[in-house]
Structures are given as C-alpha cells and as structure tokens.
Amino acid sequence: MQNTNSPIPENELQRLISLSHFDLDYSDREDHYKDLTLLAAKVAGTEISLVNIIDSFTQWSISSHGIDIEQMPREESVCQYTIMSDQPFEVPDFTLDERFSSKYYVQGPAGLRYYYGLPLQISGGVNIGALCVLDTQVRTLTPEKVELLAIIAESVVKRLKSYHTIELIKSKLKEANEAKKKVAHDIRGPLAGIIGLSELMAEQGFTNDPQELMEFIGMINKAGRSLLDLADEILSGDNKHQLSEHEFNLALFKDKLEKLYLPQARHKNVTLEVLLDSVNAGIPFAKNKLLQITGNLISNAIKFTPAGGKVQVSLSLEISGEEKLLKILVTDTGVGIDAAAIEKVIAGKNESTSGTMGEKGYGFGLSLVSHLVESLNGKISVKSRPGEGATFDVVLPQGGR
Known part of the structure; x- marks a missing residue:
C-alpha cells in the first residue's frame, strides 16, 4: 500500500532510467519552453505556470511563468502527486487539503491556493514531470481549458524529445567534422614533405652523391613516422580539442555540481565541498550521465547528513597509457548504513528510507546510480x-576523444 505522504510510482526505477536517457543538465537551462508556459497560464487564466521535471530527490523547474524558481525538494512538491498516474491532478484549494495546507508556499508570502497539473508522459505509464498552473485564487477550469492544457503538455513532451534528438545529431556531426578537420590538417604537412622530396629525387635522378641521397631518404622516413604517429594518435583517441557541449573537464564538472547542489545543502545547513585533483584537470571527457550519477549521490548524502554536517565530493582523472579513469568520491558525516543496505545498493535494490529531517525516502536514486554505473562499464x-557516515566510490572508464 502506497504511503500517501510519500507517493512513489510503482514503476519508479523505470521512470528514473527513462529520465536519465535525456541526460538533462539543469544548470544550463535554455528556456525552450517559455512560450508554452506563457500559453498555459493564458489558457488557464492563472498567475503561474511551470514545467517541472522530477528526479529521485528534486523537482527541477525547467521553465516558469509568474514565479522565479529553479528547484525544490521532491517531498515538498505538489507535482510528485501528478506523476502518480496518467490523469490530471487538481487541488481546488490548498488551505483545505491537509497534504498541503501547512506548506510554506501556502502559508508564506506566495499564498498559493489553486493547482492543476498534467503528467509529462514520454511513454506508456512513464511520467518524468508535470506541466502545472497555480494561482493565489481558487479557480474552476472549463472542459475547453482542460483540453487545451492537455495539448500544451503533449507539446512540451514532443519538444523535449525533439531537442534531445537534435542534440544527439549535433554531437555526432560535430565529432565527425572535428575528426575530419584534424586529420586533414595534420596529414597535410607530412604528405607535402614526402611528395616534395620524392619529386626532387625524381628530377635529380641518381646524380646525387650517396650521402645526399641518404639525407633525402632520412627526411622521407621522418615524415612517414610523423604520419604513423598521427595514425596511432587517432586510433588511440589521444588528441586534444576544445570542450564540446557534450564534454566536461574536472573544473567544469565541479562548477556544475556546486551550482546545482549547493542550494540543497544550504537549505539543510549542511556544508558541501567539491574538490578536484589539479592533475589532468583540463583534459576533456564525456559528460554522459555524470550529473545523474553524481547528483543522486550528493542528494542522498545531504539527505542523510544532519544539520551542521558535511558532504565532500572529490573528483580526479587518472590516465595510464590508453586507459582513462574518472574517479568520483562522495563522503558524508551522516547516519551511515549497515552491511545489508550496502549490498542492496551495489545490487541496485536499495529501499526507500527517511532522511535526518523527516525527508521522504527515495531509495530508487541509489538504484539508479548502480544501474547507470553498470551501463557505463564502471x-x-x-x-x-x-x-559513522558513508563513502561512495565510483570509477568510470572514459573513452578517448
């Protein structure tokens, strides 16, 4: 039986895995949905409208109208109820609903009263978030308005999928173009040298003295070795480019994590520190799923660390020959976990428990981490x-560029 105080969809792990496929970067939100949130508010006649994505621990507002908000704890949100089914979720009056009447957005300056939300469903039964409209006045939506809001919600999902597809295509095209440019540029010099020396030898024939001939052959050999080194470099992927939009280095990764999760730590009066090893700090690596993996570990650490405690994240990139390993260490001074719970985490079967301040438990976050790490061969x-606190150690092999 579901706990009505902490609603969790029956397909929660599948839902989180599906969301992770979009690999969203919530710290770099280009507002592709501003027109749709504006339209939703106009249609409903409400002051506020939001597009919210819900992960293991957090509700992220990727577009907003009428209010400035970026994130809130999942257990505080209304949209956590909206993702429970494929039907709209309505709260006619927050002040009359015991689930929400004491919330800060009802009792505080915002003084919200009304909510209507539609799940953002990306496939059968998988809801990754909600389109919602809110107001400080009690509202009644006509059937026509409800129908139009449903169309807008479908448009949000279609646009989300379209942008994801476009990003994948752009990434592949950029990789192909960069590789082509590098090969063309780097191969031109050695080839030109070989051709020039060959033409000179052909013109002069065998009139050259043996010593001069050997010098020509030595220069051709040197140019040939340069081409061979280039081929080895391309095959091993050991070449340096500027960071693309699908890459991180340690410094950028650190900045992203601080921007996303310092607000959560401050909200609970927990110190969050992100450290990086300066060795190889500028070398790029694929950012694929890194924010999902590390973000869930940080949110989990904050959840189980009492106020006044500390969460520390250490990032390093180790390179040995052709092997490149990204190491992520998340350590907290929280309540710790026992051996049986550790086994469940590693097996991807962690159960939901409550945090140190009564936060609702979403143990699926660690199950998702285990799944994603395994999928990346980490x-x-x-x-x-x-x-005695906990330390999560993640090692992820990184392919060459």
Whole structure:
C-alpha cells in the first residue's frame, strides 16, 4: 500500500532510467519552453505556470511563468502527486487539503491556493514531470481549458524529445567534422614533405652523391613516422580539442555540481565541498550521465547528513597509457548504513528510507546510480557503518576523444 505522504510510482526505477536517457543538465537551462508556459497560464487564466521535471530527490523547474524558481525538494512538491498516474491532478484549494495546507508556499508570502497539473508522459505509464498552473485564487477550469492544457503538455513532451534528438545529431556531426578537420590538417604537412622530396629525387635522378641521397631518404622516413604517429594518435583517441557541449573537464564538472547542489545543502545547513585533483584537470571527457550519477549521490548524502554536517565530493582523472579513469568520491558525516543496505545498493535494490529531517525516502536514486554505473562499464563501492557516515566510490572508464 502506497504511503500517501510519500507517493512513489510503482514503476519508479523505470521512470528514473527513462529520465536519465535525456541526460538533462539543469544548470544550463535554455528556456525552450517559455512560450508554452506563457500559453498555459493564458489558457488557464492563472498567475503561474511551470514545467517541472522530477528526479529521485528534486523537482527541477525547467521553465516558469509568474514565479522565479529553479528547484525544490521532491517531498515538498505538489507535482510528485501528478506523476502518480496518467490523469490530471487538481487541488481546488490548498488551505483545505491537509497534504498541503501547512506548506510554506501556502502559508508564506506566495499564498498559493489553486493547482492543476498534467503528467509529462514520454511513454506508456512513464511520467518524468508535470506541466502545472497555480494561482493565489481558487479557480474552476472549463472542459475547453482542460483540453487545451492537455495539448500544451503533449507539446512540451514532443519538444523535449525533439531537442534531445537534435542534440544527439549535433554531437555526432560535430565529432565527425572535428575528426575530419584534424586529420586533414595534420596529414597535410607530412604528405607535402614526402611528395616534395620524392619529386626532387625524381628530377635529380641518381646524380646525387650517396650521402645526399641518404639525407633525402632520412627526411622521407621522418615524415612517414610523423604520419604513423598521427595514425596511432587517432586510433588511440589521444588528441586534444576544445570542450564540446557534450564534454566536461574536472573544473567544469565541479562548477556544475556546486551550482546545482549547493542550494540543497544550504537549505539543510549542511556544508558541501567539491574538490578536484589539479592533475589532468583540463583534459576533456564525456559528460554522459555524470550529473545523474553524481547528483543522486550528493542528494542522498545531504539527505542523510544532519544539520551542521558535511558532504565532500572529490573528483580526479587518472590516465595510464590508453586507459582513462574518472574517479568520483562522495563522503558524508551522516547516519551511515549497515552491511545489508550496502549490498542492496551495489545490487541496485536499495529501499526507500527517511532522511535526518523527516525527508521522504527515495531509495530508487541509489538504484539508479548502480544501474547507470553498470551501463557505463564502471564500478561502485560503498564504505560505511551506522553512525559513522558513508563513502561512495565510483570509477568510470572514459573513452578517448
């Protein structure tokens, strides 16, 4: 039986995995949906409209009208109820609903009263968030308005999928074009040298003295070795480019994590520190799923760390020959977990429990981490004892560029 105070969809892990496929970067939100949130508010006649995405721990507002908000804890949100089914969710009056009547957005300056939300469904039964409209006055939506809002919600999903497809295509095209340009540029010099020397030898024939001939052959050999080195570099992927939009280096990764998760830590009065190893700090690596993996570990650490505690994230990139390993270490001073719970985390079967301030539990976040790490051929290990905090150690192999 579902706990009505902490609604969790029956397909929660599948939902989170589907959301992770979009690999959204919530710290770099280009507002592709501003026109749709504006339209939703106009249609409903409400002051506020939002497009919210809900992950394991957090509700992220990727577009807003009438209010300035970027994130809130999932357990505080109304949209956590909207994603429970494929039907709209309406709260006629927050002040009369015990689930919301004491919330800060009802009792505080915002003074919200009305909510109507539609799930953002990307496939059968998989809801990754909601389009919602809110107001400080009680509202009644006509059937025509409800129908139009449903069309807008479908448009949000279609646009989300379209942008994701476009980003994948852009990434592949950029990689192909960059590789082509590099090969063409780097191969031109050695080839020109070989051709020039060959033509000179052909023109002069064998009139050259043996010593001069050997010098020509040596220069051709040097140019040929240069081409061979280039071929090895391309095959091993060990070449340096500017960061693309699908890449991180350690410095950028650190900045992203601080921007996304410092607000959560401050909200709970927990210190969050992100450290990086300066060695190889500028070398690029694919950002694929890194924010999902590390973000869930940080949110989980904050959740189980009491006020006044500390969460530390250490990032490093180790390179040995052709092997490149990204290492992510998340350590907290929280309540810790026992050996049985550690086994469940590694097996991707972690259960939901409550945090140190009564936060609702979403243990599926760690199950998602385990799934994503495994899908990237990485490894995760956990060290902890009850009352002594926890350390999550993730190692991810990174392909060459």
